[in-house]
Amino acid sequence: MGSPGLRERKKQKTRWAIQEHAVRLFVQQGYDATTVEQIAEAAEISPSTFFRYFKTKEDVVIQDRYDELMAEEIRNAPPDLPPLEVFRRTLTNAFGSIGPEEIEQTMQRAKLQFAVPALRMRALDSMQDSIRYLAAPLAERLGRPKDDFRCQAFVGACVGAMINALMTWVQDGGSTDDVISMIEEALSVIAEGP
Secondary structure (H helix, E strand, O other): OOOOOHHHHHHHHHHHHHHHHHHHHHHHHHOOOOOHHHHHHHHHHHHHHHHHHHHOOOOHOOOOOOOHHHHHHHHOOOOOOOOHHHHHHHHHHHHHHOOOHHHHHHHHHHHHHHHHHHHHHHHHHHHHHHHHHHHHHHHHHOOOEEEEEEEEHHHHHHHHHHHHHHHHHHHHHOOHHHHHHHHHHHHHHHHHHH
């Protein structure tokens, strides 16, 4: 998969700029008190442009680029790695590739998702889509159909472990190194048991 063209990079930049303004406003004045119109004004776009990038106000918090990063990591992992090592490498490389500002925004988005009931529900809805999305390249590596149940169950277990690590990381207010070590520890539980 090649790198995105100029037009796609501009769209991605606009998408994440909208998200950055939205998260800032949610932190400053609360999720429920912030309107799409206020987000659009802060991002210097129209409300209709907001809805071209995000279907709902919830999506501006829930959507991110990590599924794409992780799917690419799964595809590019050395062919001899077993599935758990592929997933461990995928998560540590994906989280290790983001800078301090994005880590801070990820922390803020995660806090919002855990605190706002509507966002918590939307995140749960989104999780199954992410599991299917990440299971497809793993299934491909293993020569199975992209909707292979066992691959989805495995990825679901890994995602569950990762969510537990992220919740602990958010509660502890940790750094990038902390989140990576917590994810590695959570995945080791899948291999070794408690």
